[in-house]
Amino acid sequence: MKKVIKVAIAGNPNVGKTTILNRIAGTSLKVGNWPGVTVEKKEAVVKFGDYEIHLVDLPGIYTLEPISEDERIAVHFLEEERPDVILNIIETPNIERNLLLTTELLEFGIPTVVVLNMIDEANKLGMEVDDRRMEELLGVKVVKTIGRTGVGVNRILPAVVEAYEKNLIPKPVIYGDELERALQKVYESLPKKDVTKHTLIKLLSESEDFLELRKEIESKLGKGIHDIVNDERYAFAHGLFAEVVRKKGVSARDVTDVIDRVVLHPYLGFLIFIGVIYLVFKLSFDFSSPFVDWVDGFINDFLAPLAYSALGLLALPDWFLRFFSEAVVGGVGFVITFVPLIATLYFFITFLEMSGYIPRVAFLMDRFMHRLGLHGKSVIPLILGFGCNVPAIVATRTMESTRDKLLVIMMIPFMSCPARLVVYAFFVSIFFKNHPALVITFLYLLGILVALLTGFLLRKTVYRGSMLHFVMELPPYRLPSLRAVLTIVWVHVKDFLYRAGTLIFGASILIWLLLNLPPGVKNPSESVAGSVGRVLVPVFEPIGIDNWKATTSLIPAFLAREIVISSMGTIYTSAEGIEPQEEGFDAAEAFKEQVVGLGLAFRDALGSLFTLSITSLQVEEEEGEDTLRELIRRDFTPASAMSFMVFILIYTSCLGTYAVMVREIGKLRATLFLGYSFVMAWLVGFVVYRLMMVL
Amino acid sequence: MNIDAVPLGQEFTIKEIKDKDNPIVRKLYAMGLKEGKRSKLLLKNGRVYLLRLNNSRLIIDRDLAKFIEVA
Known part of the structure; x- marks a missing residue:
């Protein structure tokens, strides 16, 4: 059996601890360029020689006197768990400040390896660190690295093992x-x-x-x-x-200061922020759109007919073919078509996170957030909410005040995540073909407005009191490597595909079963699913959702919002009987078409980068065909579709978000919030629906 | 004087930090803001300041800045 070495990775915030861990252990833990990316301790295990090394990545700390929850987690681990080796990562350009924590860590008397990270940036600033002298003075191992490129990282584990084997206790720190x-x-x-x-x-x-x-x-x-x-x-x-x-000599002119003078300008900076957000969505929609169409064609014109042909050869029963067509292709397949949109949006969000722009928004927005009784730092979790509400809620652990944390947590679920975007993209392509960007922008802004209103209401009632001070470090701008960005994007895409294969597939099966129960039911509206949906119709009728297929699809959407689409796919293909087209399928010819189609998708996607307005989502579709879009066009009006999207936006119908809220703020508050978001979603949906009916 | 009186782009020396028993002030200290240190006021935006301290940049709010006496 291998011997275990428990290593605590400790250091100031945003010094590259997680980047180094990812390099050492081959993990894909989330990294970013701002203080507070890691808020929970994360563990990775690597085998090295005769050892199994447990590397525990701790949230960043400036000192062993914790204020926020993430800092408490780090300090608690160091004080109570007694690691075998401390791996102290230092941001070399700010080595003087970092050495204050190093001094505190040395007081533990635990074998220590000091990693001088970002040594390239320090050299550019004219700094040179004598690592041998440092080893000699402190009795520790010292390694120089560039975490982003991996230079020197391979020397860390041998140093850890040496410190452990030789029990290199640091020289005692002697004070006055x-x-x-x-x-x-x-x-x-x-x-x-x-x-x-x-x-x-x-x-x-x-x-x-x-x-x-x-x-x-x-x-x-x-x-x-x-x-x-x-x-x-x-x-x-x-x-x-x-x-x-x-x-050595004078350091080079700092590019960060030059950029900040423009980006952080109180007025110009705000316009740039709006421009950045617009560009992120424009590029996400337009670049991904040709690929969304291609994946749709690949599933429906190639994979599905190929599968039908294969299943036909196996002479499987009719119910199985129906199940495959309605639950697998109609349900899961439909959601998977949106993978390119998810991937592209995450690409740009991750790029912004790694470049150092996100924390700048905190500085920029403080003036505005202050009016809500929050400081600018609270903007960071809110922005992260556009990527996914779950990590955004966890990110509030960096907040020093419980009041601020609770306030922000109750605002985050209204930040529209990519799962909701999938629903908008679908409905907008049917009902708002001429103004897709306008409608989606409206929905995002509406979400922000509801979040602000919620924050305002809570501050005036439950969470009164003054806010704590705002102190935060701004990192320098860094150009993230394509590899690092794509690694994070892949983590998100994998998670989406995993959900499609588990949660969404499971929900599709369940919906399909309920649509076919009791056994022998002919009309799906009389099935168990149909009956439940019909019971709900009176609740949603005032907001324009007056058919059982839509209300039924809302029930499993509590698991994840994109399930609305997969459920609709299953329900409509089942209820309306969209027939698979399998006659005369030539696999080789169809494959050739897909390859050509992929090439065209690349051409169109690249071409879209050179336009300024959002041109995608303007789907051309032949009316009268029994496609899912056409069937939904018959059951909804633009007003009811808008009301449906508003409901999906505001109602916290996501199990992941609810679960993490229970963990962070308790079951009672999380459940009360769920009720609040339902009522709010219904009310706003009602107002939007009625207004659209009048206009 | 305090940071509020420092013109944009000007360097200053931290003379005194008050209320050191306040945890957030101690955090400032750990972030490198200490008596005798030279700093530069890079930007102001409403009630927040962006300071340059060695090779790092710190955002602090006006109320917190009142704890810092500069020269």
Whole structure:
């Protein structure tokens, strides 16, 4: 059996801890360029020589005095779990500040490997770090790396193993005489002698048992105990910095400052922000649209006929062919066509996250958020909500105040995620072909408006009180590598496909079964699913959703919003009997057509990059055909379609979001919020529907 | 004087940081904002300031900035 080494990866926020872990362990954990990407401890296991190395990626901390929840997680692990080795990642351009945490980590007396990351950026700034001298002074292993490119990363695990095998306990950190004397007294008074310097300092600073000793040193040095300890740590870190860092010449002009002067301009910056958001959606829609059409054709004109031919040869029963056509092709297949849209949107969101732009929005939007009683930092989880509500809710752990955290969590579910975009894209392509961008923009803005209204209502009623201070570090801009962005995009796409293969497929099967029960039912409206849908019709009728097929599709949508589409696919193909076209299918010819189609999709997608307006989603479709779109056109009006989309936007119909809300704010609050979002969705849907009927 | 009085683009020295028992002030300290340090006011936006401190950039709000005496 391999021996286990437990390694804690610790460091300041946004120093590249997760990037390095991904490089070492081959994981695809989320990375970004702002402080607070990692808010939970994540573990990866790698085998190296005779060892199984458990690498625990901790949220970033500036100090071992935690304020926010993510910081508490990191500090708790270091204090309570006692890792075998500490891997301290340092952002070398800011090494002086980073060494303050290094000093605190050394107090644990645990074998330590210091990683001088972003060494290329430090060199550009004219800094040179003497790693050998640092090893000599601290008694630790030191490795220089460039996490983004992987340079030097292969030297980390050998250093970890060496530190562990040789039990390289760092040299003791020695502070000033007065503090050392006081710590010695604390040590002598303890019955158990197996304590770290970190514990001794904590006891001296906080324990009632050492109140007299604390007062004594405070009066001797004329300052509070926290000041004494911090000044000593800082002096140690500064001394170390002076000893190991050499500055050569003048550093180059900083590009970040130049960009920030424009991007963070109070007025111009706001316009740029709007422009960036527009570009993200324009490029996502237009670039993905040809591929969405291609995947649709690939499934319906190639895969499905091919499968029907194969199933025909096997002489399977009629019910199975129907199941395949209605639940698999009609349900899951339909949702999968939107994978290119999801992938492209995530590509741009990830690019923004990794470039360092997202935290800038916090600075820009503070003026506006302040009016809501929140500070700019709360914008970050809200923006992340456009990617997915679940990690956005978890990201609120970086917030120092519980009040702010609760307020923001209750606003996030109204940020429209890509799963909802799938539903809009579908309905807009049927009912709003001439103004797709306008309608989708309206829905996104409506979501933001409901979030702001919710925040305002909560602040005026439940969550009164003043906000905490706003302090945050802004990272430099970094051009993310294509590989890194695509890795994250693949994680999201894989997750979407996984959901399609599990949750969505399961829901499609269930819906299909309920549409065919009780056994022998001829008219799907009289099936179990139809009966449930018909019971719900009176609830939704006032908002224009007056047919059982639509109301039934809303029920499984609680699992994930895109299930609305797969359920509609299953229900409509089942109820209206869309026949698979399988006659005269030539697999070779169809395959050739698909290859040509893919080439054309690439051409159209690239061509779309050179237009300014959003041109996609303007689907040309022959009216009168019994396609799913045409069947839905018969059952909805533009007003009821809009009301349906508004309902999907506002109602928190997503199990993942509900589950994470239960974890973060408790079952009662999460369930109350679910009820609130339902009522709000219904009310806004009602207003929108009635207004559209009048206009 | 405090940061509010510093013109944009001007460098200043941190003279004193008040209320060091306040956890958020201690966080500022850990982020490198310390007496004697040179800093530069890069931008202002409403009630928030963007400071440059060595090679890092810090956003702090006006109320927090009041804890910092500069020269």
